Amino acid sequence: MVIRVVLADDEALIRVGVRTILSADPGIAVVGEAATGAALVDLAAAERPDVALVDIQMPGGDGLSAIAGLRRASPGTAVAVLTTFGRDEYVVRALGEGANGFLLKAGDPRELIAGVHTVAAGGACLSPRLARRLAERFRSEPERPEPAADAARRLAALSPRERDVLALLGEGLSNAAIARRLHLAEDTVKTHVSSVLARLDVGNRVQAAIVAYQSGLVRG
Known part of the structure; x- marks a missing residue:
């Protein structure tokens, strides 16, 4: 099956690339392509793509508001944010909006292609380098004085098999890939993933991956 993608960036050269x-x-x-977040939402509503690639800063409705709009306009579309290391604060906010992954504009083109395949398959595309940066950011935030301890507490609520699943979520694997790695049925993995998200009290797979890094379960 061909993965149908729409992308948004206010720079035409980036879109061409x-x-x-x-x-x-x-x-x-x-x-399809769009130059603003609002235009991307309209495009996704019309095309119902498998994946939307969103620049984090754009005029006419930025990427953050576009993520929320995409969730309403096309719930089946996976969303990956195009970002740079210098914009971690936007990435943190995007987590709360339900982004499925983060791809680096300056990264290897093969990582972009692999990332699209991963989020289309239901996985979380999260660069280990970026995950470490986010974990370090959380450690420094005054409202999260002991994030490592909090992550460890959350981890303690998981069964051994759920920990195995979380570790592979932290590597960005899709349900199908986790099933192959753990020799489980994919439906079983889906059940485990749902349980992991509920027990960790997180909203999506990327947030779960961050907990995996914060707790030390996964090391980049």
Whole structure:
């Protein structure tokens, strides 16, 4: 099945570059582009793509508001944020909006292609380097004085099998990949993932991955 992608960036050259990279993969088709977050939401509502790539800062409705709009307009669309290391504060906020992954504009083109495949398959695309940066950011926030201890407390609520699943979530694996790694049925993995999210009290797989890094369960 071909993964249908829409992308948004206010810089035309970036859009051309991303489209060129993704078009090199026969399993991916870019079906639309937008220069603003609001236009991306309208595009997703019309196209119902598998994946939306969102720049974090754009005029006419930024990427953060676009994520929330995408969730309403096309709930089945996975959302990956295009970001840079210098914008961690936006990434932290995007977690709360339900982003499925974070891809780096300055990264290897192969990582972009792999990231699209991962989020399309239900996985969380999170660079280990970025996860470490986010974990360090959380450690320094005054409202989270002991995030490592809090993450360890949450981890203690998981069963051994749920810890195995969380560790692989931290690596960004999809349900299908986790099932293969743990020799489980994919439906069983889905059940474990749902339980992990509930026990950790997080809203999505990326937030669960951050807990995995904070607790030391996964090390980049």
